[in-house]
Amino acid sequence: MTRQLGVLILLAAFGLAACSGPMKKTMELRPGVPKEAVLAAMGTPYDRSFSGDNEAWQYMSVVGYGQCEYVTVWLQSGVLHSVTSRRGASIAGCGLGSQPVDWGQFKPYPVDVQVSVK
Numbered sequence: 001m002t003r004q005l006g007v008l009i010l011l012a013a014f015g016l017a018a019c020s021g022p023m024k025k026t027m028e029l030r031p032g033v034p035k036e037a038v039l040a041a042m043g044t045p046y047d048r049s050f051s052g053d054n055e056a057w058q059y060m061s062v063v064g065y066g067q068c069e070y071v072t073v074w075l076q077s078g079v080l081h082s083v084t085s086r087r088g089a090s091i092a093g094c095g096l097g098s099q100p101v102d103w104g105q106f107k108p109y110p111v112d113v114q115v116s117v118k
Contacts, residue, residue, distance in 0.1 A: 026083045049101040056101040060094040068094035
């Protein structure tokens with residue numbers, strides 16, 4: 001009986017972990033929120049990359065038996081621009097499945113520059 005209870009608790013813990021992955025946390029965010037709000041909601045990223053005034057924050061989490069979730073949060077000029085995610089197999093944790101930032105996925109908003117000549 002005690003063993004069955006232990007197995008049940010373990011399964012419940014895996015289920016809760018699957019529901020609290022980084023992608024679920026992004027549901028609290030909206031484009032345009034400052035990066036401080038992203039940090040408060042998501043926590044510290046495991047990796048950060050920069051390209052000019054743009055940042056990519058990467059998160060990873062085991063979200064089920066043998067599954068990892070990888071989320072990239074894209075920031076432009078200090079505010080949330082967009083979020084991309086993917087899933088992959090968990091091989092000795094999620095670290096082996098992490099990939100460098102693919103800046104080709106990021107499509108920055110055009111910068112509206114107005115110049116007045118006097």
